[in-house]
Structure formats: structure tokens, C-alpha cells
Amino acid sequence: MKKIIITIDGPAASGKEKIAKYISKKWKFKHLDSGLLYRRLALILHNEKIETKDINEIKKRIEKINNISFRRSKKLRTQEISQLASKIAIHQFVRQYVNDLQYDFVSKHKKIRGFVIDGRDIGSVVFKKANLKLYIEVNSEIRAKRRYKQLIDSGEKSIYRKILMDVKLRDKKDKMRENSPLIIPNGAHIINNNKSFKHTINQINKLMENF
Ligand code: C5P
Numbered sequence: 172m173k174k175i176i177i178t179i180d181g182p183a184a185s186g187k188e189k190i191a192k193y194i195s196k197k198w199k200f201k202h203l204d205s206g207l208l209y210r211r212l213a214l215i216l217h218n219e220k221i222e223t224k225d226i227n228e229i230k231k232r233i234e235k236i237n238n239i240s241f242r243r244s245k246k247l248r249t250q251e252i253s254q255l256a257s258k259i260a261i262h263q264f265v266r267q268y269v270n271d272l273q274y275d276f277v278s279k280h281k282k283i284r285g286f287v288i289d290g291r292d293i294g295s296v297v298f299k300k301a302n303l304k305l306y307i308e309v310n311s312e313i314r315a316k317r318r319y320k321q322l323i324d325s326g327e328k329s330i331y332r333k334i335l336m337d338v339k340l341r342d343k344k345d346k347m348r349e350n351s352p353l354i355i356p357n358g359a360h361i362i363n364n365n366k367s368f369k370h371t372i373n374q375i376n377k378l379m380e381n382f
Pocket of ligand 1 (some may be wrong): 183184205206207209210253256257258260289290291292293341345
């Protein structure tokens with residue numbers, strides 16, 4: 172069975188996950204959030220107090236992992252883990268590890284026809300030959316406001332200005348890094364997610380007509 176891959180890339184807090192969940196539900200595609208895997212690694216290092224500067228220690232720790240959880244957790248969503256995830260994501264060996272997890276995920280779900288995978292480099296590096304590539308665009312103030320509301324709604328204390336700074340810092344790190352920087356992948360469709368979700372999904376529905 173030929174598998175269908177839809178990739179969603181875009182900056183921090185651009186709404187990739189919400190869009191991926193929408194596609195996953197409507198077309199019964201399996202969703203994989205690659206950011207969650209970077210966050211999971213960051214949490215392991217954080218819990219074991221492994222310095223992000225200590226490349227050898229990170230390598231050794233990753234080599235020891237037998238089984239990594241793909242489960243969502245509130246612990247993965249804190250500001251601290253977000254920052255840490257983007258720090259370790261600069262290393263090629265970390266990226267290779269996460270990419271391999273994604274390839275395994277797709278090949279192990281033999282009976283699944285379609286996958287929707289979101290991240291920063293999915294259409295540009297991980298699944299270059301995807302059937303449909305989306306790149307989500309939203310200005311940084313709107314992203315920070317949405318993330319702020321999410322954190323407050325989930326009971327976390329939060330300061331809007333700090334979130335805006337964090338979003339801008341992560342954008343800079345993601346776009347400037349040497350390995351797999353955030354770019355608009357070749358052949359990607361740009362989705363404007365500045366307005367309502369309805370406006371966004373109208374653009375998606377048109378592109379998904381053939382699936
Ligand atoms: O998407 P999310 O914000 O959960 O990702 C956490 C961090 O992991 C990002 O800030 C980014 O630095 C890194 N990441 C990445 N490549 C991906 C997914 C996430 O570099 N494909």
C-alpha cells in the first residue's frame with residue numbers, strides 16, 4: 172500500500188498541531204508531532220541534570236534509550252522544556268535520532284494509509300517526497316497571544332512579554348541553525364493562519380480535496 176504523507180512546517184506556536192489534528196480527524200490520518208520527540212529528549216536530559224552544552228553526555232544518554240514515549244504530557248509544554256528542546260535540536264546527531272523515530276513510526280503502522288507530520292524540517296528534510304507540504308505563516312505577536320492564552324487556560328502562570336520574547340528567540344534559533352533550519356520547503360503551500368481557524372481550514376480543505 173502506497174502511504175500518503177502530509178507535512179506541516181512552521182515556526183513556534185503557529186498552530187501546526189491544531190491543523191494536523193484537524194487533518195488527522197477528518198481524513199483519518201495518523202498524526203505525529205515531531206516537536207514532541209525533541210521535547211521528550213529535552214525532558215530526559217533536564218530530569219537527569221545533563222548540561223545541554225555537554226555534547227558527549229547527550230550522545231551517551233541518547234544511545235542508552237531503548238524506548239521513547241510518544242505520549243503528550245503537560246511536563247513537555249513548559250517554557251523551560253521548549254527552550255531546552257530548541258537548544259538540543261541544533262545537533263545533527265539529535266536530529267538524526269528523531270528523524271529515524273519518524274521513519275520507524277511510519278513503517279511500523281503498516282495498515283495506516285495516511286500520515287500527517289508536523290515540525291520544522293518535515294517537508295524540507297525528513298519527508299522531502301511528501302504528497303502535500305504545508306508551511307504555516309502567522310505573525311509573532313498573534314502567535315505569542317495564542318500561546319499565552321493556552322498557558323493561562325491550562326493553569327500555568329505566564330507573562331505575555333516573556334512569551335513573545337521566547338517565540339522570537341526560538342524563531343531565531345530555528346531559522347539560523349546550520350542543521351535543517353526552518354525554511355519554506357520546496358513545493359510547499361503557504362497557509363495563512365493569522366485569521367480565524369475557519370479561514371485556515373478553508374485553505375486546507377481546498378488542498379486536501381484529492382485525498
Ligand atoms: O514544535 P515544538 O514547539 O513542540 O518543538 C519544540 C522545539 O523542537 C522547537 O522549538 C524546535 O527547535 C525543535 N524542533 C525542530 N524540528 C522539528 C520539530 C521541533 O527543530 N521537526
